[in-house]
Amino acid sequence: MKVAIYSTAEYEKPFLERASADFAQQVVYISEPLTEASVPLSKSCDVICCFIRDTLNAPVLELLSQQGIKLVALRSAGYDHVDLDAAKKFDITVVNAPTYSPSAVAEHAALLILALARKFVIAQHQIEKNNFSLDNLLGIGLKGLTVGIIGTGNIGAALAHIMNGFGCKLLGCDLVKNPECEKLGLKYVTHDEIFSQSDIISLHCVLNDSTCGLINKHAIEKMKDGVMLINTSRGAVVDTVAVKEALESGKIRYFGMDVYENEKAIFFKDHSKEGIHDEMFEQLRKMPNVVITGHQAFFTEEALTNIANTTFENIQKFASGNMQNQVS
Ligand code: NAD
Numbered sequence: 001m002k003v004a005i006y007s008t009a010e011y012e013k014p015f016l017e018r019a020s021a022d023f024a025q026q027v028v029y030i031s032e033p034l035t036e037a038s039v040p041l042s043k044s045c046d047v048i049c050c051f052i053r054d055t056l057n058a059p060v061l062e063l064l065s066q067q068g069i070k071l072v073a074l075r076s077a078g079y080d081h082v083d084l085d086a087a088k089k090f091d092i093t094v095v096n097a098p099t100y101s102p103s104a105v106a107e108h109a110a111l112l113i114l115a116l117a118r119k120f121v122i123a124q125h126q127i128e129k130n131n132f133s134l135d136n137l138l139g140i141g142l143k144g145l146t147v148g149i150i151g152t153g154n155i156g157a158a159l160a161h162i163m164n165g166f167g168c169k170l171l172g173c174d175l176v177k178n179p180e181c182e183k184l185g186l187k188y189v190t191h192d193e194i195f196s197q198s199d200i201i202s203l204h205c206v207l208n209d210s211t212c213g214l215i216n217k218h219a220i221e222k223m224k225d226g227v228m229l230i231n232t233s234r235g236a237v238v239d240t241v242a243v244k245e246a247l248e249s250g251k252i253r254y255f256g257m258d259v260y261e262n263e264k265a266i267f268f269k270d271h272s273k274e275g276i277h278d279e280m281f282e283q284l285r286k287m288p289n290v291v292i293t294g295h296q297a298f299f300t301e302e303a304l305t306n307i308a309n310t311t312f313e314n315i316q317k318f319a320s321g322n323m324q325n326q327v328s
Pocket of ligand 1: 077078079098099102105150151152153154155156173174175176204205206207210211232233234258259295296297298299
């Protein structure tokens with residue numbers, strides 16, 4: 001099989017090279033993201049491999065199918081950026097890398113919680129200016145706080161383990177109960193109960209029609225005053241305007257975000273020369289009680305190793321007719 005890898009970043013190339021050699025696959029590395037314009041770059045390939053910044057809508061999938069592409073192997077767990085109906089229509093199979101490192105994302109969510117609770121970023125800024133006073137740095141302890149986890153799949157469960165270690169009470173909501181979380185004492189409740197009872201709410205659900213805009217004005221109204229909100233799932237799970245207003249009013253006291261609904265134009269690129277032209281993002285970035293990372297929660301050596309291995313394993317299984325990790 002000849003595999004075209006779109007959006008190849010320099011940092012991941014060594015991981016992909018090692019895995020492709022192990023699985024004896026022929027690879028074409030393409031640094032450009034997949035768009036209608038870049039489809040021809042994978043001409044003569046059987047498989048394309050994509051990341052979350054690649055465009056996998058109906059027009060692109062149609063062009064890919066005309067070019068003979070039969071498999072899209074995602075280097076991500078999330079597949080909300082793929083038009084699965086169109087993939088089916090154009091007879092393209094889609095596979096993902098579902099459990100490459102749930103702990104990486106959960107640890108990052110915990111990092112955002114700690115950074116906000118202990119004013120870590122503000123402290124760093126003050127230290128850079130030789131200011132070692134404790135002004136502005138009064139923190140909150142986590143022990144005994146109630147953490148509400150929305151989506152208790154692989155990543156949500158990993159966060160439940162971490163927050164259990166901090167002595168937090170655990171609430172969760174999901175369409176299916178996860179016995180691993182129940183063993184930790186996590187109590188399953190409704191979305192509304194999560195909103196009204198949690199001191200910290202961490203989002204770990206998939207993005208779909210039922211979760212898009214889940215954290216909107218009405219949900220926020222039900223939350224405790226001074227709640228902390230953490231989003232490492234997908235930006236559109238949150239109504240960013242509503243969250244910004246709640247930060248301004250003090251209803252939400254802290255916000256940690258690794259994902260942003262308009263992140264495609266911002267994240268994964270160096271904008272140090274031209275700056276950012278996104279008013280909402282700019283306003284959030286200026287708030288001292290907001291910590292932003294640029295979709296890096298997954299980004300560990302272990303995760304990149306697992307993503308690369310799972311990707312080539314998925315491709316090999318597809319070639320041998322033993323599909324694994326199929327999402328469409
Ligand atoms: P998962 O499939 O194991 O868990 C997602 C859970 O969400 C499932 O248990 C599902 O039942 C639940 N869910 C669906 N609809 C829900 C609803 N309305 N309310 C509550 N729960 C609902 O997926 P995962 O591996 O734990 O990943 C979760 C999400 O994290 C991914 O979909 C992706 O968007 C995101 N993610 C982010 C990064 C990052 O770097 N920031 C990396 C990997 C994954």
